[in-house]
Amino acid sequence: MDLSTQYLGLALKSPFVPSSSPLSKRLDPARQLEDAGAAAIVMYSLFEEAIEADERLAAQLALQQDIGSAEASSYLPMHQEFPSQRDEYLEQLRRLKAALDIPVIASLNGTTRGGWVRHARAIEAAGADALELNIYYIAADFTEPPAAVEQRVIDILTETVAQVSLPIGVKLSPYYSALGHLVTRIEAAGAAGVALFNRFYQPDIDTGNLDVSQVMHLSGSKDALLAMRWMALLRGRVNLSLAATGGVHTAEDALKMLLCGADVTYLCSTLLLNGPGQLSRIHDGVVDWMERHEYASVGDLRGSLSQQHSPDPAAFERGNYLQMLSNYEPPKSVWR
Numbered sequence: 504m505d506l507s508t509q510y511l512g513l514a515l516k517s518p519f520v521p522s523s524s525p526l527s528k529r530l531d532p533a534r535q536l537e538d539a540g541a542a543a544i545v546m547y548s549l550f551e552e553a554i555e556a557d558e559r560l561a562a563q564l565a566l567q568q569d570i571g572s573a574e575a576s577s578y579l580p581m582h583q584e585f586p587s588q589r590d591e592y593l594e595q596l597r598r599l600k601a602a603l604d605i606p607v608i609a610s611l612n613g614t615t616r617g618g619w620v621r622h623a624r625a626i627e628a629a630g631a632d633a634l635e636l637n638i639y640y641i642a643a644d645f646t647e648p649p650a651a652v653e654q655r656v657i658d659i660l661t662e663t664v665a666q667v668s669l670p671i672g673v674k675l676s677p678y679y680s681a682l683g684h685l686v687t688r689i690e691a692a693g694a695a696g697v698a699l700f701n702r703f704y705q706p707d708i709d710t711g712n713l714d715v716s717q718v719m720h721l722s723g724s725k726d727a728l729l730a731m732r733w734m735a736l737l738r739g740r741v742n743l744s745l746a747a748t749g750g751v752h753t754a755e756d757a758l759k760m761l762l763c764g765a766d767v768t769y770l771c772s773t774l775l776l777n778g779p780g781q782l783s784r785i786h787d788g789v790v791d792w793m794e795r796h797e798y799a800s801v802g803d804l805r806g807s808l809s810q811q812h813s814p815d816p817a818a819f820e821r822g823n824y825l826q827m828l829s830n831y832e833p834p835k836s837v838w839r
C-alpha cells in the first residue's frame with residue numbers, strides 16, 4: 504500500500520501529520536508520534552508577541568547598562584544571560600531535528616508586518632525543513648477594510664519568502680470573505696501550501712461570576728466538514744499543497760479529507776485526547792479501507808470526490824442549501 508504524499512515540497516511517507524501543539528514542546532511525545540507513524544511534525548508556534556517582549560527586555564537591559572556607572576553595571580544581568588523565547592524555540596527545533604528522522608516544520612505566529620518575520624532566517628539556520636506562517640487574526644478593528652486584512656497576509660508572506668529559501672505554508676482561519684481568491688494570491692506570492700483551518704480559541708462567558716472564561720474546547724469530528732468542503736473546492740484549482748486541519752479524529756475523517764483533495768491531514772485534538780496510538784489507528788483504518796476499496800495508493804484516491812470530480816458538484820456550493828433546509832423534519836417524538 505503506497506501512502507506516500509508530497510506536502511510543501513517534502514516527500515512524506517504518509518499523509519498523517521501532527522499539527523502545531525504542545526506535543527512538540529518535549530522530545531518524548533514527539534518521538535512517540537514518530538514511532539506511531541507520523542510523517543512529519545509541525546512545531547508549536549513562536550509568537551510575534553514573545554519575540555517583541557524579548558526584544559523590549561533586551562533593549563531595556565542594554566539601556567540600564569549604558570546609563571549605570573561602569574562598576575555598578577557589572578552587577579546587572581547581561582541580556583545574553585536570559586535565554587529568550589526565540590532562543591528556546593530555536594534550541595527545541597535543533598533538539599527535535601537531532602532526535603527525529605521525520606521532517607520538522609517550524610511555525611511562526613503573527614499578524615502584523617514587521618521585524619518578527621526576520622526570525623524566519625534563524626529558523627532556517629536551525630534546520631527546519633519548512634516553515635508554517637500561522638496567521639491568527641481577529642478583524643476587530645472596524646475601520647480596517649477586508650482588502651487591507653488580506654493584503655497584510657500577502658505582505659507578511661512576501662517578506663518571509665524574501666528572507667528564506669525554505670518552503671512556506673500559510674495556516675489560515677476560515678474567516679475571510681473570499682477565501683478561494685485569497686488562496687490564489689497566497690500561491691502567487693510564493694507559498695508552497697496552505698493549512699485550512701486554524702481553530703480560533705473562542706472566549707466563553709461564565710454566567711456564575713459574570714466573567715469571561717478561558718476554556719480551550721477541543722474539536723470533534725463534526726468540525727471536519729468545514730475544511731473538507733474547502734479541500735474539495737480548492738483541489739485542482741490551485742497548485743500549492745493542501746493540509747486539512749480541524750476535526751480530523753478518525754480514519755474516516757482522514758479519508759474524507761483525502762477524497763476531497765487534501766495532501767495531508769493534520770492531527771491535533773485527537774492526539775491530545777487519545778495519545779499516540781490514535782495515529783496508528785487512523786493509519787491502519789485508512790489502509791484497511793483502501794484495501795477493501797482496492798486503492799493501491801493515496802495518490803489514486805486523492806481528490807476523487809473534489810468538486811471537479813464529484814457526482815454532485817453543487818453540493819459543495821449553494822446548490823443543496825434550499826433542499827437541505829426545506830427537507831429537514833423536526834423529530835416527531837418532540838413536535839406533534
Ligand SMILES: Cc1cc2nc3c(=O)[nH]c(=O)nc-3n(C[C@H](O)[C@H](O)[C@H](O)COP(=O)(O)O)c2cc1C
Nearest residue numbers: 522523524547548637702722748749750770771772
Ligand atoms: C492546545 C493547543 C495548542 C495549539 N497550538 C497551536 C500553535 O501554537 N500554533 C498553531 O498554528 N496551531 C496551534 N493549535 C491548533 C492546531 O494545530 C489545529 O490546527 C487545531 O486545533 C485544529 O485541529 P484539531 O481539530 O485536530 O485540533 C493548537 C491547538 C491546541 C488544541
